[in-house]
């Protein structure tokens with residue numbers, strides 16, 4: 001392993017969605033700043049929006065919604081456990097970001113008058129803005145990166161952060177997944193934008209990469225933040241999605257809903273009022289399956305031909321364009337069959353749910369000089385636009401922070417330890433493959449952690465994760481690519497343990513299916529109306545604490561509070 | 577460690593008659609987020625080296641000659 005040393009002011013880790021924005025905005029704030037954008041894939045086609053996106057899920061556009069309305073919606077959808085100031089920082093900057101993206105060349109759907117054609121999908125307000133031509137997203141970001149003269153390093157897997165005597169960020173370490181060269185990058189600040197932890201659970205197909213999230217997003221950011229001393233928030237609020245069965249991608253009700261498509265049970269009947277992804281919605285989905293009324297489907301076969309062709313155009317050219325190919329092989333035609341859906345395996349993703357590296361309204365984590373944005377950070381229901389808005393917030397604030405701190409020496413002891421940890425699998429000739437370790441961890445996650453959560457099962461799960469962690473000390477990699485999978489497997493074990501420990505700490509049920517505990521079936525606001533934080537304790541093990549919910553900036557009325565608890569369609573008793 | 581050879585059907589197929597890797601093209605290898613494609617140095621053609629595909633399609637979309645064909649991996653088809 002050759003060692004390569006570099007020096008920057010700011011390193012942005014993950015060049016998917018929020019990362020490029022953070023890097024560009026840091027350079028705009030201070031063009032003299034040395035900014036590196038680093039990605040384990042190639043920034044041109046990396047991340048959740050690799051093939052573009054078919055719409056904004058959470059646009060707050062004047063005339064359609066107000067920031068206050070949006071903050072209220074997200075607060076209610078999250079059973080009250082939100083930092084409203086942080087959600088407001090997103091909402092208040094949402095429209096400005098849309099206009100900037102529009103100027104950069106992103107095409108949003110507009111009506112005859114030139115106004116944005118916003119659609120209603122959420123339970124209360126209207127926030128969905130289609131992007132039928134959204135496949136150019138990454139090209140547009142790449143152009144901005146070049147214009148802002150951001151330096152880019154591709155195919156380097158970041159594994160750990162370096163910290164100084166006050167716990168502040170002093171550097172970033174990683175390795176090249178093609179050459180195994182070891183990178184030590186000295187810096188004053190870092191932004192983590194590594195996306196969701198999408199490889200914690202095992203897809204029912206058994207195919208490791210058959211995930212909803214881009215499988216590059218294996219929770220490395222969550223793990224490196226934890227090991228650097230950062231707190232992670234509400235990890236028990238899992239991400240569980242309603243997806244096309246086996247394909248494991250979105251069906252996608254956000255696109256089809258406004259056209260008249262909806263989620264139906266085996267009889268073709270609507271059973272939920274609203275298709276917006278929330279824990280409550282997933283719980284109704286789960287109950288429908290348990291009740292024997294399943295399978296659950298996306299129903300489009302009642303729509304007119306021109307509507308269906310428009311839906312096909314959007315869904316089969318954008319975001320996950322191989323959807324069309326999947327349907328074709330299955331003999332699925334939206335005109336004739338409903339599309340079978342299922343409940344996904346678990347993950348961490350604030351983009352769709354509400355857990356991740358804890359950040360405040362300035363994008364700051366609990367580690368000085370460390371920022372986080374997008375799916376890996378804790379601001380709930382952020383989606384793509386939230387990754388952009390918080391990318392910008394982090395870029396600006398990190399640039400400012402850099403001008404207040406001096407260069408620091410890096411901890412060579414920590415560098416040597418990390419180089420030894422990373423290079424170990426390459427030096428072994430006997431042991432287990434990364435595939436075996438990863439498969440086993442993820443299978444155990446499905447067996448023991450998938451909700452409904454049962455304490456006894458979680459205890460067994462934790463014990464078994466310890467065993468796999470031990471076994472992982474014998475992982476062998478025969479080339480740099482396998483080394484990448486080996487290091488990802490280590491992040492996955494960390495995330496699995498974090499998921500278990502956070503879930504066991506919160507002894508109540510909340511967020512519908514996301515944290516449905518059989519042993520504590522009721523919501524308990526008296527004891528648990530709070531965030532939970534996980535961080536590394538003094539003994540080097542995971543420690544849990546409660547954090548009070550910050551004072552609301554937008555008050556919630558009592559009758560609004562439970563709106564998301566009433567998603568099930570009421571059936572009137574039929575006359576005899 | 578032992579090596580067990582197992583046949584598999586890889587989801588990505590490169591039509592070698594169309595692939596121009598010998599002229600220096602590496603586009604599909606560059607764009608794949610999972611880094612599962614490579615150039616066969618003997619044949620000078622692209623191929624799927626690791627069966628870890630997300631069926632996301634940048635390789636197919638960005639190939640200048642239309643040489644890449646991605647199928648949904650068999651396990652989830």
Ligand SMILES: Cc1cc2nc3c(=O)[nH]c(=O)nc-3n(C[C@H](O)[C@H](O)[C@H](O)COP(=O)(O)OP(=O)(O)OC[C@H]3O[C@@H](n4cnc5c(N)ncnc54)[C@H](O)[C@@H]3O)c2cc1C
Pocket residue numbers: 013014015016017018019038039040041046047048049053054055056057058156157158159193194195196212213214216217218220221249250254319320351352373374375376382383384385387
């Ligand atoms: C299938 C799908 C459909 C979606 N549909 C919509 C939609 O219609 N509308 C909407 O608003 N949102 C949608 N979303 C959500 C939205 O795409 C995400 O919230 C957003 O793109 C997340 O951005 P990010 O920057 O956090 O992560 P990403 O864009 O995923 O970027 C993470 C980056 O980090 C890199 N990385 C990971 N680990 C490392 C490491 N160790 N070292 C270096 N680099 C690393 C990855 O390669 C990747 O480039 C969808 C998401 C998915 C997966």
Ligand code: SF4
Pocket residue numbers: 590594595596597601602603604605621622638639640641642643644
């Ligand atoms: S992009 Fe196409 S032509 Fe280029 S190496 Fe890949 S398969 Fe061959």
Ligand code: SF4
Pocket residue numbers: 588607608609610611612613628629630631632633634635636646
């Ligand atoms: S479909 Fe995606 S993951 Fe599969 S080879 Fe092509 S670029 Fe790589």
